């Protein structure tokens with residue numbers, strides 16, 4: 001069975017079995033991660049028989065592109081991939097000004113968290129992605145950006161799936177991206193977005209003290225949060241805030257709190273004060289996300305909060321020194337955020 005070229009352990013095993021000198025690995029690394037070569041025949045720095053050995057035993061990517069769409073303003077490219085086991089997953093490249101190119105990756109096919117506003121859970125959880133399936137999304141985007149004369153600067157684990165439930169593979173994929181001889185992405189430029197951090201906090205703090213942490217909050221009290229996120233039944237806000245305090249104490253890092261704004265659901269102005277109370281004195285940055293409607297929205301009755309209300313929330317937090325931003329919606333004309341292409345395809349297949 002062929003294995004991923006990004007699987008260093010297996011590759012070095014193959015080298016040993018075939019008496020290949022270890023320095024060849026650096027040459028391959030250079031070709032793949034610095035020059036973005038994706039064809040074994042084109043790695044000219046290594047002998048022909050080694051190229052053949054690689055061809056016989058490895059594959060460059062486990063993913064095949066099913067669909068790719070770029071927004072008319074060129075800011076966003078959504079890619080729908082098919083894994084070798086025919087699971088559909090998605091990534092989104094966001095080209096910000098000032099070179100802050102960001103990739104949003106998926107870590108599961110699809111998700112078991114059941115957040116009511118999100119399209120992914122309607123697809124259930126099929127399986128965890130392997131580390132190389134996650135990293136292949138990154139390599140694909142890095143190559144595209146390289147061809148555009150640009151580069152990948154940030155990765156956010158905000159696509160399909162819950163990163164903490166696929167911890168080891170997510171960890172390995174982050175290590176690959178941050179290795180100096182690979183993509184050399186500083187850990188601070190990698191963000192994990194999670195709603196399942198409570199049981200993982202110790203491990204996460206030890207393993208990822210430099211990685212940025214974004215927490216899906218979405219409501220400042222359990223009553224509303226429970227309705228949006230069943231995870232709140234298992235880990236209510238009290239537990240969540242307690243472990244996050246531990247994290248801040250240890251790392252002194254600011255936590256990003258994601259707050260999706262849904263009309264009439266979690267945008268009553270009194271909640272802005274509750275949010276302030278919850279986050280006051282904390283190293284917090286609130287990221288308001290205008291609710292992104294998707295195909296079955298109507299059945300849930302959700303719609304986005306008007307911009308002026310989100311701005312009111314911001315003002316209230318600002319008065320009390322809580323920093324916040326409103327996430328720009330960049331993908332309007334190519335059918336939305338990280339999960340909607342797949343959702344459409346799956347529905348069609350079904």
Ligand code: SAH
Nearest residue numbers: 117118158161162193194195216258291292
């Ligand atoms: N499971 C992880 C990461 C995936 S979701 C988590 O819970 O954080 C990434 C972010 O997108 C989360 O904050 C999620 O709540 C948000 N999101 C999901 N559906 C959305 C929608 N329809 N509109 C806007 N944001 C959404």
